[in-house]
Amino acid sequence: MPAPAGTKRVRGVQIHRPFVYGTEAVPFDPANRPKNAPADHTHSWKVFVRGINNEDISYWLRKVQFKLHDTYPNSLRMIEGPPFEVEETGWGEFEIAIKFYFVPESTEKPQSIWHGLKLHPYGDDIEGKKERREMVKSICYEEVLFNEPVEQFYDVLTGGGTNVRGKASAKMGKASARGMPTAEIPERISKDNVYSREQESRELDRLGVAIKTVENQITEEKKRLIEEETKLAELEKTEGRPLNKKR
Incomplete structure (x- = not known):
């Protein structure tokens, strides 16, 4: 009996997609403090999920859920489309749960990761960074692996960029040749991307x-x-x- 439509998998194929996730935080400027920030808050910060070099990843990622600390109103934030990010203010560091929901064609279950919000400088010249109120970045590189994707999702992935290992690599190479955006890690460091x-x-x-x-x-x-x-x-x-x- 043939597999139901949309559930037949492409055997022998693995497709991975790189992305970055993390936080960026800046201490308040005493002369320009956000008006709506609670009195005990000291920093503005952002948590995000992005493509490498800000490449569009919405062709495989449908929405992202960020679970903030329970002290935040509406601590469960669901972002339905790009940019996948949440901006807030705060005074303390905590772990943020990040849950990925893939596009319906994938039939893939959601996946979760955790990331620690960093507000305070680390590494070299900590006192200097504090004095200059430099942005504190905590960014990680990751890859999501789709093992033997269903045919519908395979078509979505091959139309949105390729990085494939398996029996279908020749066919996937043709999709890349059409000039579609790729998910390859860039050769050089840029202003917005160190990976x-x-x-x-x-x-x-x-x-x-x-x-x-x-x-x-x-x-x-x-x-x-x-x-x-x-x-x-x-x-x-x-x-x-x-x-x-x-x-």
Whole structure:
């Protein structure tokens, strides 16, 4: 018996779509404090889900639900279309639950992630960042994987950009050749996007240096232990082993 319409899957195919999510926060300007902000609030902040380089992701993502802290009125915010973001004010940091609802053609169940709101600077020059009231960004890169999507959703994804592994890769390549927007990670860092192949290469270099440093530290520690064991062995030869006295 054939599968019901809209439920037949494209076997052997995996399609992934990259996106970024996170928060941006700025401390209030004492001379221009938001009029409607509660007296104890200190920052304006935003939580968001975006495409790489702000690429449109609404062809696969229908809506996003943000669960704020229970102290916020209407703490469950459902955003039905792009931009998928919520702007608020506050004074404290907390975890935000982000729930993704895919387009109806996907037949996929919603997926959830968590992200911590960051209001206060971190890293280098913390005091300087506070003094300059710099924006505090906490942004993560992620990919959603659609494994063997149903045929309807496969058509949606192939029409909106390609990044495919599997039996249908040749067919998908033709869709990309039509000039559709892609979901590829860009080669270079830009003003609005640090997630790129360039940044990936830098991170790999940084990790390589860190691994080499750890390896050198392990070598030095082993050398020190051998020296200590040698000294102990010499003392045992000249002084003898200490006796455990019974009381």
